[in-house]
Amino acid sequence: MRPVAALALAVLAAAAPAGAADGAPAPARAREILALLRQDCGACHGIRLTGGLGPALTPGALRAKPSEGLVATIVSGRAGTPMPPWRDFLSESEARWLVARLLAGDADAPR
Amino acid sequence: MRRASVRAAAAIALAGAAVFAHAQALRGTGDLGIVVERAAGRVQVVDTTARASLxxxxxxxxxxxxxxxxxxxxRYAYVFGRDGGLTKVDLLAQRIERRVIQAGNSIGGAISQDGRVVAAQNYVPGGVKLFDAATLxxxxxxxxxxxxxxxxxKVVGLADxxxxxxxxxxxxxxxxxxxDAADPRAPRTTAFADAGRQPYDGLVTPDGRWYVAGLFGEDGVALLDLWHPERGVxxxxxxxxxxxxxxxxxxxPHLRGWxxxxxxxxxxxxxRHEVLVVDTRDWREAARVPVAGQPVFVIARPDARQVWVNFAFPDSGKVQVIDTxxxxxxxxxEPGRAVLHLEFTPRGEAVWISARDDHKVVVYDTATLAPVATLAADSPSGIFFTARAARMGF
Known part of the structure; x- marks a missing residue:
């Protein structure tokens, strides 16, 4: 499972050099970020991203929201809610990449 | 000759016993429990005497x-899943006895004092559902x-x-x-408004008298006297x-382990990177203990001489032991990466600790603080032992 997922990411990265130029993280870092998404974001948003104390992060739930706002929420948190800022652990370009993956419904974490 | 036939009969009986051991072996449940494998949707049935997965x-x-x-x-574990699933697991037969999908998004539950009613607390739709513990x-x-x-x-902190x-x-x-679920088909509810902003979890004290809810949206804790609910929060x-x-x-943080x-x-x-010590006679703060990260579970060994603490990301690889x-x-x-939960054996000679990202459960001797056993598990999270059956608020 793990090598296959890593390979798939490596292939994706190789096939999309434009993505890399847009700030797509290296494959190993991408794996880390997606694991963080499922496991740590998942503590509130659900391991399947279907929501919990925090809202769902499925494409359907996010579609109506401007993606810059989603990036800002990840980086800076959201006052008045439990959503913390993740800037110490994710760069803005990584957050942007993550939002794109979420909106595309393509945020499967390697296990 | 006679002895030989007795031996043969014994051998046949033994073989038969081996075949049917699973169905026939009598055993109690006091040293059983479950380990949740969160990503795989499975539970392991474990034996805390053998320190083994069954x-x-x-x-x-x-x-x-x-x-x-x-x-x-x-005998039965009622497991509440995020997807609203409520699963009744038979620890002795080692199979699912019943399972219902009871909500869209759920977070946990409780069982009534008399053991007849299982209550599920749900996020979507927000509320509580009561089930017959026998039939669901x-x-x-x-x-x-x-x-x-x-x-x-959303409902949090449900406790009996x-x-x-x-x-x-x-x-x-x-x-x-x-x-009040004395009549579970016609329960009566009392809401205490303005208890505090965003209560995020709650617990019933071990003596069953107090309900305590932590607040996220403001400083302070909401306290309800279950002897005198009419006095309010x-x-x-x-x-x-x-x-x-x-x-x-x-x-x-989780308060159930308070x-x-x-x-x-x-x-x-x-x-904060602190554990607070509060005098339960007057509910005033008595001390603060600096710790290695944001605490999640703060759990006392059953004899209360030690308190064990695990931590939120990014300090989740550590566990600290406080001498009370x-x-x-x-x-x-440092039991492993991403420690999610810990559970003491009924009388606390050992504690089981799940390390999600190292896919293992580590058992520590609480006297020597040394690891004494390791069990493989796929992304383990919660560990629950049957001794909870006899505890109020669990």
């Missing part, structure tokens, strides 16, 4: 943030009062209380909820909370 049971759905309560005979038949469906968005509030009652906190409605510990400098909280040791409660601070006599950290352990 079986793996598949098909429990989404077990991220799963929790479990036990029938009072310790739905007995009643209580919709929570609405939060500011007009939707029923003496007198056939349940208590819960309403995250979006800033309220506590007392449910009191606010205590006005310095408990995130304080003026709102530190980011990467994981909500340790009460020798008259003092040990509470996870919210956002000196109120200092006496040992920092």
């Amino acid at each position: 079986a793996t049971i598949d098909g429990l759905g989404d077990l991220s943030h799963a929790s479990a309560v036990f029938s009072r005979d310790g 038949e739905l007995l009643s469906d209580l919709r929570a009062p609405a939060g500011p968005d007009g939707k029923p509030s 209380a003496p007198g056939g009652r349940f208590v819960a906190a309403l995250f979006d409605a800033n309220a506590l909820w007392l449910i 009191r606010r205590i510990l006005d310095r408990y909370g995130r304080g003026d400098e709102k530190l980011p909280v990467y994981k909500m 340790a009460v040791a020798a008259g003092y409660a040990y509470l996870p601070a919210v956002g 006599e000196t109120r200092t950290v006496v040992r920092t352990l």
Whole structure:
């Protein structure tokens, strides 16, 4: 499972050099970020991203929201809610990449 | 000749016993438990005497943030899954006895004082459902009062209380909820409004008298006297909370493990790297113990001499042991990556610790603080032993 997922990411990265130029993280870092998404974001948003104390992060739930706002929420948190800022652990370009993956419904974490 | 035939008969009997051992072996349930494999939707049935896994049971759905309560005979675990699944697992037959999908998004549950009613607390739709513990038949469906968005509030901190009652906190409605389920088909609810902003979890003290809810949206703790609910909710510990400098909280602390040791409660601070010590006689803060990260579970060894603490991301690889006599950290352990939960054996000679990202459960001797066994498990999270069956609020 793990090598296959890593390979798939490596292939994706190789096939999309434009993505890399847009700030797509290296494959190993991408794996880390997606694991963080499922496991740590998942503590509130659900391991399947279907929501919990925090809202769902499925494409359907996010579609109506401007993606810059989603990036800002990840980086800076959201006052008045439990959503913390993740800037110490994710760069803005990584957050942007993550939002794109979420909106595309393509945020499967390697296990 | 005669002896030989006796031997032959014995051999046949033994072979038969081996074949049917699974079905026929008599055993109690007091040293059994489950380990949740959160990503795989499975639970392991474990034996805390043998320090071994007895079986793996598949098909429990989404077990991220799963929790479990036990029938009072310790035979059945009721496992609450994130996807709203409520699964009754037979620890002796090592199979799923029944399973229902009871909500869209669930977070946990409780079992009544008499063991006849299982209550599930739900996020979507926000409310509590009561089930017959034997059949999982739905007995009643209580919709929570609405939060500011007009939707029923998410329910957190559901616990059983003496007198056939349940208590819960309403995250979006800033309220506590007392449910008299003496008649589970016609429960009576009392809402305590303005209990505090965003209660995020709650617990019933080991003596069954107090319900305590931590607040996320402001400093302080909501306290309800279950002997005198008519007196309403009191606010205590006005310095408990995130304080003026709102530190980011990467994981909500869990209060169910709130340790009460020798008259003092040990509470996870919210956002701060501290464990608070509170005198339960007057509910005033007595001390703060600096720790290695944001505490998630703060759990007393059953004899209350030690309190064990695990931490939120990014300090989740550590576990610290606090000596309750000196109120200092006496040992920092590193059981593995992403420690999610810990559970003491019934009398506390050992503690089982799940390390999600190292796919193992490590058992520590609580006297020597040394690891004594390791069990493989796929992304283990919650560990629940049947001794919970006999504890109020569990």
